Amino acid sequence: MVNEAVPAAFSLEWPITQTQLDKIVAAFDAAIDRDLAAQMLTCVHCGLCADSCHYYLTDPRPENIPAHKAEMVAGLYRRNHTLSGRLFPSLNHARPMDAARAAEWIDSLYGRCSLCARCTVNCTVGIGLHQIIRAGRTALAAAGLVPSALQSTVDRAVETGNNMGISRDEWLETIEWLTDELRNETGDPDALLPIDKPDCDYLYAINPREAKFYPLSLLAAGKLFYAAGISWTFASDHYDVTNYGLFSGDNEISGMISGRLQETAARLNAKAIILGECGHGYNANRWEGPEWRGKPHERAEISILEIIQRSIQEGRIVLDPKRHATRVTLHDPCNLVRLGGVIEPQRSILSRAVSEFVEMTPNLEKNFCCGGGGGQLSMTRYADRRILAGRIKADQIAATEAKVVVAPCHNCIDQLSELNRQYKLGVEIKTVTEMVADALVLAPRSAVTSDGGHPR
Amino acid sequence: MTHLDVAGKQLALNEEGFLLDPRIWDHEVALALAKAEEGLEALTAEHWSVIDFIRGHFLEHNMAPMVRAVCKSTGLPLRRIYELFPSGPAKGACKLAGLPKPDGCV
Numbered sequence: 001m002v003n004e005a006v007p008a009a010f011s012l013e014w015p016i017t018q019t020q021l022d023k024i025v026a027a028f029d030a031a032i033d034r035d036l037a038a039q040m041l042t043c044v045h046c047g048l049c050a051d052s053c054h055y056y057l058t059d060p061r062p063e064n065i066p067a068h069k070a071e072m073v074a075g076l077y078r079r080n081h082t083l084s085g086r087l088f089p090s091l092n093h094a095r096p097m098d099a100a101r102a103a104e105w106i107d108s109l110y111g112r113c114s115l116c117a118r119c120t121v122n123c124t125v126g127i128g129l130h131q132i133i134r135a136g137r138t139a140l141a142a143a144g145l146v147p148s149a150l151q152s153t154v155d156r157a158v159e160t161g162n163n164m165g166i167s168r169d170e171w172l173e174t175i176e177w178l179t180d181e182l183r184n185e186t187g188d189p190d191a192l193l194p195i196d197k198p199d200c201d202y203l204y205a206i207n208p209r210e211a212k213f214y215p216l217s218l219l220a221a222g223k224l225f226y227a228a229g230i231s232w233t234f235a236s237d238h239y240d241v242t243n244y245g246l247f248s249g250d251n252e253i254s255g256m257i258s259g260r261l262q263e264t265a266a267r268l269n270a271k272a273i274i275l276g277e278c279g280h281g282y283n284a285n286r287w288e289g290p291e292w293r294g295k296p297h298e299r300a301e302i303s304i305l306e307i308i309q310r311s312i313q314e315g316r317i318v319l320d321p322k323r324h325a326t327r328v329t330l331h332d333p334c335n336l337v338r339l340g341g342v343i344e345p346q347r348s349i350l351s352r353a354v355s356e357f358v359e360m361t362p363n364l365e366k367n368f369c370c371g372g373g374g375g376q377l378s379m380t381r382y383a384d385r386r387i388l389a390g391r392i393k394a395d396q397i398a399a400t401e402a403k404v405v406v407a408p409c410h411n412c413i414d415q416l417s418e419l420n421r422q423y424k425l426g427v428e429i430k431t432v433t434e435m436v437a438d439a440l441v442l443a444p445r446s447a448v449t450s451d452g453g454h455p456r
Numbered sequence: 457m458t459h460l461d462v463a464g465k466q467l468a469l470n471e472e473g474f475l476l477d478p479r480i481w482d483h484e485v486a487l488a489l490a491k492a493e494e495g496l497e498a499l500t501a502e503h504w505s506v507i508d509f510i511r512g513h514f515l516e517h518n519m520a521p522m523v524r525a526v527c528k529s530t531g532l533p534l535r536r537i538y539e540l541f542p543s544g545p546a547k548g549a550c551k552l553a554g555l556p557k558p559d560g561c562v
Binding site for chain 1: 546
């Protein structure tokens with residue numbers, strides 16, 4: 001049944017059928033456990049989450065309030081699972097699922113939230129607002145209602161092994177090219193970006209965006225691993241650290257994608273996995289992966305920032321901070337810092353790699369989202385909202401008067417680059433790895449051991 | 457959604473300035489996109505070598521090329537590509553070549 005009642009304002013590219021509505025309800029029930037149900041019924045409507053949200057702060061309308069978005073989801077729960085919601089739905093904001101409601105869910109849950117969880121840490125009663133919103137996305141995903149540009153990124157990863165559809169030959173050719181560059185930069189004809197090398201300490205997973213359009217960050221990582229004498233390898237097949245299932249809400253696909261890195265590390269007998277600079281990739285693989293897969297990871301997963309920090313602390317690499325003489329600030333990617341818990345390594349690294357480092361305000365777990373998270377960067381239809389919501393971050397950057405913004409997340413980097421142009425910030429935007437590689441003091445050739453690494 | 461005026465015709469752009477119908481493209485469209493989206497008043501031979509290669513690759517493979525392939529075919533160093541297109545290879549060069557927005561973190 002095609003419902004004609006969808007308001008024109010929602011301008012859907014699809015008519016929503018009754019079958020899809022039934023799927024939303026069934027998937028929603030499956031996605032809500034006791035913990036989440038309790039949280040949904042706990043909101044005291046204090047409204048403090050409003051001021052925590054970059055959407056609301058830049059466009060103060062009710063539908064941008066986090067509690068409003070979560071209430072929308074909770075309304076379905078109350079309608080179907082509480083006595084008062086069944087008997088007196090209008091008194092309880094209890095709403096059944098219909099086509100108009102589904103359209104509102106899509107617009108709010110995908111189009112007005114970057115799943116940054118800033119509302120969650122600011123909630124006075126401890127509700128996981130972003131988890132409720134994602135559970136709504138899970139229900140929509142089951143009905144095939146993920147915005148098409150986000151879904152196509154998920155599909156591309158499922159079908160080709162990486163979210164940009166890079167073929168094996170293209171990947172290998174790029175690595176070969178970067179290997180030549182690495183040899184030029186190090187002056188060592190044996191320097192290598194290894195592929196499918198068995199029995200290494202680490203498998204290194206990257207954002208395919210690096211290989212496709214911005215390979216200098218791969219070269220930077222290769223140079224760093226070379227200098228630190230780290231035993232590592234790329235894989236020829238599954239090297240993608242991203243997992244857009246986290247954003248679409250499809251837990252089955254999320255688990256499948258997350259499992260690929262573990263399986264690849266097992267195939268190559270790598271002891272552990274280094275997750276490249278990708279905020280959601282870190283959270284999705286390190287923390288959510290075991291939940292989706294229903295078992296602990298067989299191999300440890302650690303951020304490249306932890307590897308760099310350790311390499312500095314152990315004296316395996318030497319940095320010259322004078323190479324970065326201008327003021328540098330740091331962006332905290334939500335999925336890496338607030339949701340991922342990787343907070344200190346990037347600060348410890350920058351304190352050694354640059355001359356002048358200043359923090360943004362607020363920062364750490366209170367930092368504002370750049371606006372590009374939650375799949376926003378891929379969902380073209382909400383691009384205007386994304387740029388508007390990013391104004392908070394642009395203001396934060398401008399206030400530091402820094403010339404360089406370091407962001408340990410390629411997704412954030414793309415959004416920050418757009419903000420840089422839109423809001424005329426005039427800054428350079430770099431990854432931590434790039435900053436470290438540029439500050440690296442390479443040991444003289446004579447100190448290099450025969451296996452291509454430096455003596456430990 | 458916005459529009460791009462090219463030789464008396466209006467071409468629809470999506471919210472990020474990519475052509476809605478990537479089939480309708482020629483050098484005039486690229487020039488108009490360069491002005492409207494990249495702030496480039498003129499395109500040099502270097503720009504055209506990049507744009508034409510990306511366009512050809514897209515017509516053949518229905519996908520944007522690796523930046524490696526762009527460098528190899530045009531003979532331009534990587535850093536030069538970033539200088540030529542302020543928004544980068546994806547949101548700059550690919551957009552001017554009339555491609556749809558690539559999937560992934562761009």
